[in-house]
Amino acid sequence: MTQLEQLRHAMRRAELDAVWISDPANVRALSGFTSGRDAKVLVTPDGATLYTDARYTVQAAEESPLTAHIARPPATYEHAAPGVSGLRVGFEADHLTVAALEDLRANWPGATLLPVQGLVQSLRVIKTADEIQALRDAQVLADEVFMAVRPMIVAGARELDIANEIELRLRQRGAGSAFDIIVASGPRGAMPHGVASERLIEDGDLVTIDMGARVRGYHSDMTRTVAVGDPPEEMRRVYRAVLEAEEAAVQAVRPGVRTADLDRLARDILTGHGLGDAFAHSLGHGVGLEVHEGPSLRATSEDVLASGMVITIEPGAYLPGRGGVRIEDLVLVTDDGYEVLSTSPKDTL
Incomplete structure (x- = not known):
C-alpha cells in the first residue's frame, strides 16, 4: 500500500474528505518532489495534485508521479477551489501559518477547514x-x-x-x-x-x-x-x-x-x-x-x-x-x- 493509500485510510478515520499538505517533509514523502519548501500537495478522495511554481516545472515532472499544477498563489488556490467545494479539508496545524490559513479561507469559501496534526507524520515512522x-x-x-x-x-x-x-x-x-x-x-x-x-x-x-x-x-x-x-x-x-x-x-x-x-x-x-x-x-x-x-x-x-x-x-x-x-x-x-x-x-x- 502506497503512502497516499495509507493517507486516505487515515483521512477516512479522521472524517476528512481532503487534506492540504504544507509541511515540506510531508510534501516530499507523498510526492517525491525534493523541493518541498516551495510546494504543496492537495489530496482528495480520487486524486492528488502537486502545486509548485515555474522554477520547478522540469523538476516536478522528473521527480513526482503526481499531476503537477504550476502556479503561484492566489492562482494555486483558485485552481484547487472547485475540487474542495463542499468538502471537509484538513490542514497541517503545526505547520501552516495564520496568514496562509486566512488565504485558504478567503479562496475556499465552500470548504470546511479543519486543523490536523501528525496525519502524514504517523505514516512516515515505518521506513520503506x-x-x-x-x-x-x-x-x-x-x-x-x-x-x-x-x-x-x-x-x-x-x-x-x-x-x-x-x-x-x-x-x-x-x-x-x-x-x-x-x-x-x-x-x-x-x-x-x-x-x-x-x-x-x-x-x-x-x-x-x-x-x-x-x-x-x-x-x-x-x-x-x-x-x-x-x-x-x-x-x-x-x-x-x-x-x-x-x-x-x-x-x-x-x-x-x-x-x-x-x-x-x-x-x-x-x-x-x-x-x-x-x-x-x-x-x-x-x-x-x-x-x-x-x-x-x-x-x-x-x-x-x-x-x-x-x-x-x-x-x-x-x-x-x-x-x-x-x-x-x-x-x-x-x-x-x-x-x-x-x-x-x-x-x-
Whole structure:
C-alpha cells in the first residue's frame, strides 16, 4: 500500500474528505518532489495534485508521479477551489501559518477547514526499504568522516575547525550536514546543544561530537564523546555511566517495546549512578526526512516500537561548569530486535 493509500485510510478515520499538505517533509514523502519548501500537495478522495511554481516545472515532472499544477498563489488556490467545494479539508496545524490559513479561507469559501496534526507524520515512522538504504548510506558516510577527523581532536585544536572539517568532508562526498555540528569540549560539554565555538580544546577534556550526514534527503545522527589526554576521574565516571545506560537501552530495542520504557531504563541506570538529574533530555527520537521525527523516546510517550523504525538512543549527563557526556547510536528496529547502524568506536575510559 502506497503512502497516499495509507493517507486516505487515515483521512477516512479522521472524517476528512481532503487534506492540504504544507509541511515540506510531508510534501516530499507523498510526492517525491525534493523541493518541498516551495510546494504543496492537495489530496482528495480520487486524486492528488502537486502545486509548485515555474522554477520547478522540469523538476516536478522528473521527480513526482503526481499531476503537477504550476502556479503561484492566489492562482494555486483558485485552481484547487472547485475540487474542495463542499468538502471537509484538513490542514497541517503545526505547520501552516495564520496568514496562509486566512488565504485558504478567503479562496475556499465552500470548504470546511479543519486543523490536523501528525496525519502524514504517523505514516512516515515505518521506513520503506529505499528509505532504510538512504539512512544506512547517510550513516556510513558519517562514520567514515568521523573516523577521518577523529585524529584531529587534540589539545590545541579549535572546536570550530573540527566542525568545519567535518562539514567540508561531508560536502566533498556530495552530501550535506544533517544539522549544525556540535563540538563541545571541556566545560562546554555541559550544553547538550553546544555548537562549535572558538574554544581551544585542552588536555584532559572530554569532547562531545554530534554530527550527521544528509544523503538523498535522509539524515543520520550520531554522537561520540572522546577523551583528550587524561580526563579527571569524575568525568571518567560520568562517561562510564552514560555508556552503560546507552548500551542497555540499545540492547532492549525490539518490536513491541514502549519507547517510554526505554527512556525509563536508561534514566534509572543514570539515577543509580547519581546522575538522574543530569540527564536533561529524552532518550531519543525517530530519524528520516527530518532529523527529529516520530517515534518519540521520551518518558511521556505512548509510542511503541515496530519493525522498520529508525531511531536514536542518546542518553547524556551534563554537569554545569565541569563538562558533559552524550553517546548516541542510530538504530534500525528489525523483525526480531535491532541493528546498530552507527559503527564508529566508543572510547573506553
